[in-house]
Amino acid sequence: MTKPVVLCDADNTLWDTDSVFATAQRTLLDVLETRLDRLSDLSDRIEYVRRYDQALASRHHLHLRYPPVMLVIALAEGLTGRAPDEAATLVIAGHRSAHISLSEAQKLAADFLGLLSTLPELLPTVKDGLKLAREEGIPLYVVTEGRIDKQKQIITHHKLTHYIEAIFEITKTQSQFERLRQRFHPAQTVMVGDQPDRDIEPAKRAGCETVLVPSRFLPSWNRVGGAREASYKARDFGDAIRWVAQHVERGHDAP
Known part of the structure; x- marks a missing residue:
């Protein structure tokens, strides 16, 4: 598979x-x-x-x-x-x-x-999730609307380079996610993110599986209905990657 x-x-x-x-x-x-x-x-x-x-x-x-x-x-x-x-x-x-x-x-x-410009700390279970993705042979790409040089700096600082295939600086629209989905076809593409309007909704419309990892801060325009759009709402990043691995292995959605 x-x-x-x-x-x-x-x-x-x-x-x-x-x-x-x-x-x-x-x-x-x-x-x-x-x-x-x-x-x-x-x-x-x-x-x-x-x-x-x-x-x-x-x-x-x-x-x-x-x-x-x-x-x-x-x-x-x-x-x-x-x-x-x-x-x-x-x-x-x-x-x-x-x-x-x-x-x-x-x-x-x-x-x-x-x-x-202060470099942020990693969130809990991130390293565990990245290690699991690597062990499972699941390639992981960072997609960001932030500056790619800043993202590279943070990745290097936290020694995550060998867990991440590449970084894509994009505007998170349906058309951009469609391009990425076609790029990785026939593999199933899964978008993991914290914001319903930027990460989940456009990726879902592009045909991707989606996993919401809720953050502590949710803008007012994201406070209604966002979690319902995602294929799965994870507790944290490690849980998100575990769901991705299990979802593919079983071939159906997790409960």
Whole structure:
């Protein structure tokens, strides 16, 4: 029987990018509060920042790749009274804040990007899952919408190079997954990832088997129905690879 080919997301599937973002977002909020003298009593500081982040991402044509200076300005507006949707709409329209200069916002955005360059730790069971895939003869490819050089750096840092066949930097659309599926035909192609809208849904429409490995952070636009789209919802990455191996061997879906 032909072994499947695993296409695997990287951020928050193999390594803990969420913690890196959380640290950077918390630090940015701390700095802005001090700068604006607007100390607040927020019950969930990370969730507060992410409401503004998601408001921007849901409106900007670059989605989550919008310029970070926009987040700085939106948060400055938020700390002085604007709701996330209003702040995001104004910032994307080119609004200049009365509370922080553009040059200072750009400096804080650069500091924010510097914190995001921190290399993330591997998530639990990732090495076990990669070893199992290798033992089972299941080739594994990383597919990412992030920068390929950053992904290579993380893979090298964690000594994972010999577990991964190659890295594909793609836009995760149905057509791109169809190309990959044709490339590996007649092997069954399985997409493993944490985000329903970017990893699961387009791969499923392209005819791939799909395995959702839920991450701690789920954007608001992914909070309805995502798990139902996947062929299997795994507990973690190791469980995902075990399901892939068993699924092919048995020739039918796991319960």
